Amino acid sequence: MHVKMYAFVTLIVLFGFRGPLIAAKKATPGGEIDAGGKYLRIVKAYADTMLRDGRDTYGQAHSPLFATTLDRKTVKIFDDVAIGKLFQERLDDWDNWRIRNADRYFGGANPHHHMSLYQILYALTDVTGDNRYAAEADKALRWFFNNCQSPATGLLAWGEHMGWDFRTESIVPREKYKHKLVYDGMCPTYAIHEFAGPWVLWEQSFDIAPGPCLRFAKGLWENQIGDHKTGNYSRHANYAWHGTLTNDEYPRHGGFYIATWAHAYARTKDPFFTHAIETLVDYMDGRRSPQSDGIPAESAERSKGQTIWTTSNVSLAVDMHDSAEKVPQVLGEKMLKSAGRTDRVFLKLGHDLSPGGKGFLLNVDTHTLEPKGPDPYTNIHSRAGTANLCLLRYEQTRLDGYKKLILDAANLYLASGIESEHAVIANEQAAVIFLLAGAYEMTNDKRYLQRADFFAKQSVKLFLTEGSTLPQANTKYKHYEAVAGPDTLMMALLKLHLIQTNAPKKPRLIYSHR
Numbered sequence: 296m297h298v299k300m301y302a303f304v305t306l307i308v309l310f311g312f313r314g315p316l317i318a319a320k321k322a323t324p325g326g327e328i329d330a331g332g333k334y335l336r337i338v339k340a341y342a343d344t345m346l347r348d349g350r351d352t353y354g355q356a357h358s359p360l361f362a363t364t365l366d367r368k369t370v371k372i373f374d375d376v377a378i379g380k381l382f383q384e385r386l387d388d389w390d391n392w393r394i395r396n397a398d399r400y401f402g403g404a405n406p407h408h409h410m411s412l413y414q415i416l417y418a419l420t421d422v423t424g425d426n427r428y429a430a431e432a433d434k435a436l437r438w439f440f441n442n443c444q445s446p447a448t449g450l451l452a453w454g455e456h457m458g459w460d461f462r463t464e465s466i467v468p469r470e471k472y473k474h475k476l477v478y479d480g481m482c483p484t485y486a487i488h489e490f491a492g493p494w495v496l497w498e499q500s501f502d503i504a505p506g507p508c509l510r511f512a513k514g515l516w517e518n519q520i521g522d523h524k525t526g527n528y529s530r531h532a533n534y535a536w537h538g539t540l541t542n543d544e545y546p547r548h549g550g551f552y553i554a555t556w557a558h559a560y561a562r563t564k565d566p567f568f569t570h571a572i573e574t575l576v577d578y579m580d581g582r583r584s585p586q587s588d589g590i591p592a593e594s595a596e597r598s599k600g601q602t603i604w605t606t607s608n609v610s611l612a613v614d615m616h617d618s619a620e621k622v623p624q625v626l627g628e629k630m631l632k633s634a635g636r637t638d639r640v641f642l643k644l645g646h647d648l649s650p651g652g653k654g655f656l657l658n659v660d661t662h663t664l665e666p667k668g669p670d671p672y673t674n675i676h677s678r679a680g681t682a683n684l685c686l687l688r689y690e691q692t693r694l695d696g697y698k699k700l701i702l703d704a705a706n707l708y709l710a711s712g713i714e715s716e717h718a719v720i721a722n723e724q725a726a727v728i729f730l731l732a733g734a735y736e737m738t739n740d741k742r743y744l745q746r747a748d749f750f751a752k753q754s755v756k757l758f759l760t761e762g763s764t765l766p767q768a769n770t771k772y773k774h775y776e777a778v779a780g781p782d783t784l785m786m787a788l789l790k791l792h793l794i795q796t797n798a799p800k801k802p803r804l805i806y807s808h809r
Contacts, residue, residue, distance in 0.1 A: 359434045405452075412782040445534050448514050521539035545604070557618030557621040584662050589637075608637045682726075729787050732791055751788055
């Protein structure tokens, strides 16, 4: 097919009064192959800095854990005064943050927020042959699993609202900052365990810490699943003591539990874990609307089962599919069938990825699948991330419907950037690079690879500022903060390097923000 080529023109306006505008005027991009390994050098420099200076050297006992938030000038964690300032900046400037304070973590480690850093370290050993990178990742995770697990529940000090504090050698429950966190409407009185996303490193984790991983897998059943008969659960659980909840059963969280149990079953063949999996699969299928076959977002009072969060269902399907090969055949077939039902619902929704279109449809009525709520579609910041979720599902199913959505989304970035008057978060830029790289791998169309290279070069200029090897959190705020995805941006550069240089070893790098 003949492809028109346009002159490549890029407009970048940074640090205006209301925040940066990052856009590209209509153009088909040029790009250079990373033959000199520039992106690899950047990623290695980032990893080396984290290994050397980003560790726990605070308090009375030190550990190999990585700090999630750092001052890029001193490469040190922030003191309480500076943390208070970071909290207040978010309260005063939501448009340029778009991340709740209750989801941020400042005083130590949270492996969930550093999922991409760990993937980078394992991949660098594969790519460079230097065993030090994987060994240091093992060391940190081994220490975490063996020292940061609740003796009462088996749950771990990680996830959306918790971490391990370097100064106190303990968890940091939300009450430490309750006078600030209350502004987010979050209960400040106890430490909550909640997955921040999938944990894609179960293979490595079970290898280095099998006992704690099995205790954690059983702890999920005992503490996250409030009704062991039906499977009703809550995404929230108490870290420090047993006390189960129900009716906050986000489908994607069910997928995270299923993935954990599937890995545990693969290691032990213990029917405890297949029982847990089947209970949740049956519970989810039992919640499907008779009219639409979609799974409601939750049973909580605020939605009463009347709304579907569409990507939450697709995320569950991804985990069901990956887990199906680890369990007995009959159960695996049930899981694949359930995931297929979700595909049929998602692919018949009114997504609009035409130029100037509304985007992916995220929130719909449970029974009619009509758009629901004031903002039912993706915005410019969430579009590429949603497309990457579709890419994960396409890799599993090869369904043409997902392929079309992915390429339609990727095509939008061939002629434009992230056109925003506000700051761009590191993960948002990473998502675009991952999407375009994935589109190239699907089609072998070099336009996507060249455009990914454009965004990669842009990222180096925007996020690796002031001579630091650590990328800043977003294009306005210059500190390093893992919840914003600077490590995922580095992982996107590594993925692009592997594709551009046709590296003999291409470890799988998983975009895990879902």
